[in-house]
Amino acid sequence: MERFVNAIRNMVNVPDLRKRIVFTLALIAIYRLGAHITAPGINKEQLERVWHDVGTSLLGVLDLFSGGNFRTISIFALGVTPYITASIILQLMTVVSPQLKKLQEEGEAGRQKINQYTRYLTVGLCALQTAFVARWLQANGVGDPGWGFLLSTVLTLTTGTIFVMWLGEQITDRGIGNGISLLIFVGIVVGLPRGVAQVLERVRSGDTLATVGVIVMVVALIALIAFIVFVESARRKIPISYAKRHIGRQVLGGQETYMPIKINMGGVIPVIFASSVLAMPQTIIQFIRYDPNDPTSWSSRIHSFFQQFHGGDPYYELIFISLIVFFTFFYITIIFNVEDVADNLRKHGGFIPGIRPGKSTAEYLNTIVTRLTAVGALYLAFVAFVPQLMLSGFKVGRLPFVGQTLDAFFSTTPGLSWIPTGMGYQFYFGGTSLLILVGVAMDTAAQVEAQLIMRNYEGFMGPGRRPMRGRRP
Structure with missing residues (x-):
């Protein structure tokens, strides 16, 4: 326990690491703030009734990775799901596409080009998915019929997803940990208190x-x-x-x-x-x-x-x-x-x-x-x-x-x-939630550990490298 406390203290003492952690927490706070902004034209009462019937379908999987945003159809309703789908598609395409395979072998420049293609594909997938979501909302009486609701929903949810993708990339570049994974991690953690409350309610029943x-x-x-x-x-x-x-x-x-x-x-x-x-x-x-x-x-x-x-x-x-x-x-x-x-x-x-x-x-x-x-x-x-x-x-x-x-x-x-x-x-x-929570926590802790050891501080796992003393003249 003392080693863990010392590691936390060292994280605060390192200026660059402290800035990265504060930056990451600030962007996560922005992400959670957007979860409370509902898309326009949503009938919340009807949405809650519909959700009881579809919670175990693919929509329930989408809600897991969106951190509960899909349940309320917030502006971040799709979360990072389109970005993950686009990344997997591009990764699979490198097997059948010689051009993508060549880009993958070009190092950092090729990786940046593939990331750019991933962003473009994310926009397309997001527009397609949000169109289906808007039609599903209209069919279940959650949204108003007509093209106005359809276009506003597609525009709002697509923009929200692109903004979430940007938040994840900023966390990866200027924060600590993998940004996309951390956003999924936070979305799952936010739902844990509700599950813990159910468990406590069972215990209190006697x-x-x-x-x-x-x-x-x-x-x-x-x-x-x-x-x-x-x-x-x-x-x-x-x-x-x-x-x-x-x-x-x-x-x-x-x-x-x-x-x-x-x-x-x-x-x-x-x-x-x-x-x-x-x-x-x-x-x-x-x-x-x-x-x-x-x-x-x-x-x-x-x-x-x-x-x-x-x-x-x-x-x-x-x-x-x-x-x-x-x-x-x-x-x-x-x-x-x-x-x-x-x-x-x-x-x-x-x-x-x-x-x-x-x-x-x-x-x-x-x-x-x-x-x-x-x-x-x-x-x-x-x-x-x-x-x-x-x-x-x-x-x-x-x-x-x-x-x-x-x-x-x-x-x-x-x-x-x-x-x-x-x-x-x-x-x-669920097992998927546990795998994500444990995996992201381990990866983030490993990155913090590497940052501390690189700066000659004691990490979570033990003492790091000590600075070398120069010779005295």
Whole structure:
């Protein structure tokens, strides 16, 4: 604890670091201020009624990454979601586009050009998404019919998203941490007090089983957070040696280092992909008109099917886990090209001891990455499933053959009755939220640690480098 307090004191004592932290907090405050400014023409009461029916669809995922702004349709309703989508699309396009691949290999200049393309694509995606949002609001009676509301909503929400993107870039350049990630982090943290209030309300009810359930949930969350920190910090260190090169009278190279490869290189992206794909049918259903008094119509049947297809349903969970595994392997093959890594090592005179440069190195790296990705995919599936099990339960009654028997057993067994129904809390403690919170917190703390050590101060993890004393004449 004393080391942590000293690190906080050192953060305040370093002028440049202090300015960066204050600048970051100021822009975060501006972002949160915009969350309370509602877009024009919104019927708040009708919006609240509509939200009860769509909270588990793709719109609920959008609300998570917008920090609750989408729930109120504020000027920052879409948050950084269009920017994240545009970044992922450009990253995927580098595989199929030789021009983008060439830009990616040009270093800083190419990266800036790709960032510029990302901004342009963000504007286009945002205009398209806000048009759909405006039509959805009109269809549900939240907004006024007509072109006036449609145009004003598109203009307001698009401008708000571009401003949020600018805030994130300013935090990255002049503040501390990754700006876009921090804005998502803040949006999730803001919703945590509401979830904590629900937990406390359960405890105050005086129900012994509810209190025990809360204790179990808190212990499970702490253990899950510790598990996430452990895995996110894990690295597979591959030894790398550089051959000696004689340039004139100088001898370059000859050093030994290692290449750290994370177990979870994909981060939270595979979970986001899987959640979005599964939420799309539920979102589309919201736009389909159906007659609840005619259960035999095709629209009513489709609506009835997807009403049961949500978190906790065995078939939903099976598809969800399968999609996480698929997207984990798919995304890793894009962001980590073993052939490019092997080729770069060979060009710079590096090699893995005992492995021949070139094709053999690529095959060796591919074997290691495949094994790590398999572990990372199972880790993401586990982290995403466990909180969902606690929140939404597992509808064992939907299982074939033994479903009804298991449902009767869990429902009548004290201490296990929550399994088919869940604990009934909100989405704030979901696996996606935990992955984002822990990952962003670790990255930001690592950047602060690096800033402190670079300036010869003691960081969070221990004493940094001491300044070298010059010789006295």
